[in-house]
Amino acid sequence: MPYRLELTGITKRFPGVLANDNVSFAVKPGEIHALLGENGAGKSTLVKMIYGIMQPDAGEIRWDGQVVNIANPKDARRLGVGMVFQHFSLFEALTVFENIALGMDAKIPPRELEARIRAVMTKYGLLLDPHRTVATLSVGERQRIEIVRALLLDPKLLIMDEPTSVLTPQEVEALFVVLRLLAQQGCSILYISHKLHEIKALCDTATILRAGKLVDTCDPREETSRSMAEKMIGAGLRDIVRSEGRTMGLPKLVVSRLSTHKTGHFDVPVNDVSFSVRAGEIFGIAGVAGNGQNALLDALSGEIVSDDKDAVTLDGNPLGLLGTTKRRKRGLCAVPEERNGHAAVGDFTLSDNSVLTARDRLGMVIMGLLNSGAAKTYTGRVIADFAVKALGPASTAGSLSGGNLQKFIMGREILQKPSVLVVSQPTWGVDAGAAAAIHQALVDLAAAGSAIVVISQDLDELLALSDTLAVINMGQLSASRAVGDVSVEEIGLLMGGVHQSVEASDAVPA
């Protein structure tokens, strides 16, 4: 039997970068094939060529043994390639059904389409009410819409781009059941991820890319997570080093009964959140995206100012009524989740981006005048200490890759030695090597006596990093638990929170 998909010598060059260098691998029918690599290793470029968004400069793509030229996504879908993107393209104000209908190439009468949607949902156990508005759905449910959309076309190859990064452990399990069922029926799956234990649990084969080149094609069940990670980054992996005999100090950051008001239409505010973080402690906040993490971060950083001065205190000093600048002066720094346009300005140089948050703490302003020398020196230090791949302080933030920009932003805050650091999604979309460096820097900062709050959707990250853990759901924070005392299942249930029960009562099988 011919391979479902066979790539031979695929090469793609961008100005200044070789994104894919002579990459060859093949996917059998019914195989779940992992595509593994750090950020910038060339995974997305490769997938975009398979899905017809880009064309290779050299090499050939064979489909069921035939050489094909996939000029655009429509061609790809006609061949039988389906794709579920990492970022969903859904209209929040429309229903599930309307969203699916909008994405179809062919015009299908609504009644027939609905029947087909329900048939696919039942067949794969993707339970969803087609008439619910997307805005009311959890991220896991939204992903199901994208999967149903792809499955309606009876794909012979389904590409999944980092599908689990926003799911709860239970949702991940449910997704795997669907994917295995699909594979059994002969659909090949190209599964892009950097979560190695998932790849070990799910995939038959793994192709590993590094810097655009194919490093290895292996059987993930015979590899360890560590060996695959080392192939991925091309070097030995560093473990988080914790200094022995660490003791927690007195409570540093104390948050009591913190609430925010609802602002946007689909925003989730936080409600009556209380917790405290001691000096030297890393406090993790888990939760599925869209449960009030953004409001919590803004309320801690000072972008949202509280009505109550004691809602946020640092070493007993009330910060609740202060804005970001004053909170920063008192030692509370924060990094929001969105890098572009929130934590950094893409059009500005890195130096100017340092001025954004470090200007007062590091003397970059003298009587209203900017001290560009000080900004440049500090930026140079951040670039050197955090191994940011940039030409220098004068590069624009927008020219950096996502992972490098994240390293710069984390470095910019950490090197200010804040006494409290609040970060959201510190390693989102960052490759394993950079993530390890960021984690180590956070641990070191805590060891030096700072209190750290990490808000993340990546449970593995929180379990590896935190001393204490709490879960945010629908704007409310669970009680804090020491990381050693809590099981993944328990956290998963807390993360699912209300969603799980709503889903069970609402979902209508065909």
Next chain:
Amino acid sequence: MQFRLEKRREPSRFMLYATPVAAVLLTMLLGGIIFSLIGYNGFGAVREIFLTPLTNPYKWQDLGVKAAPLIIIGVGLSIAYRANVWNIGAEGQYIIGGLAGTGVALATWGMTGWWILPLMVLAGMAGGMAYASIPALLKTRLNVNEILTSLMLTYASVQLIYYLIRAPWKDPMGMGFPQTRLFSEAARLPTIIPGTIVHLGVPMAVLVGFIAWFVMTRTVFGYRMRVVGAAPSAARYGGFSENKTIWLAMLVSGGLAGLAGVLEVAGPFQRMVPGFPTNYGFTAIIVAFLGRLNPLGVIVAGVVLAITFVGGEVAQTTIGLPNAATGIFQAMMLFFLLAADILIKYRVRRVTHQASVETA
């Protein structure tokens, strides 16, 4: 074969400065063609409009006098637009500035003293600021779009001129003409080059440009304007309140428009007349964009637009071009500039067309 726009990794510095030049050249080319097609000597008109003001030394003083208000207003607008505060009503703030200065000049009529002119300048700036604070207040309190309010207030200010010069401020010796009396000597802006009409406002305009450039690149105020315009969320994260920025942007742009107004009334006009609103406030929008919202660029752009004003008058007499032609050339310039702007962030690439799926 087809062309495709491809995003650049870094915005092109070259294109940043090349596109305004290209816009001017394209305007000359297309303007020449259009006016030829409708039966004028099109390229003669282009020559008269764009070159005669430069080659004829008698026109240089006109250039300076026309460029000064355009530069002063354009600098203020470039600062506000940097912060994404769209003050379209500089014409109204210019008028109120002129009226405020006129008020001081009339109140001190017949007096002498060095303090009269500075007082007029202060009154003019305060007037422009006060008038710009209406849209700022509506925007920050009620979230009313400042484009609409600032633009509409312009028309109200024109009516205010008509009222004042027809009733309370009418020249008692003016034989019924709707205008104020001629300002007394102490309220007139001195000329700096004897025998010409070049007044003190001309060097002041250049000075304003340089000061604004320093402020925008080297101070926290300038940083605030740039960051609020480039990324509002990042600005909030960095501790710059949006409302305060709107106020600052409106006050600075309004104050400078008011300054231009008072310099204009104390300089070329020397009295308030119905013809005082000369659309400098609107033309300065083109100046701000043509100057890349950079105060130094605005100085150059102000001179370019002054050329079209002066040249337009020349072309009226020599070629018989209608007065509106100047406006058409100015509008084309803005149009081409905005269109060419895409080349700063994108490059044009030629791609060979790929055949579709070859498989059966």
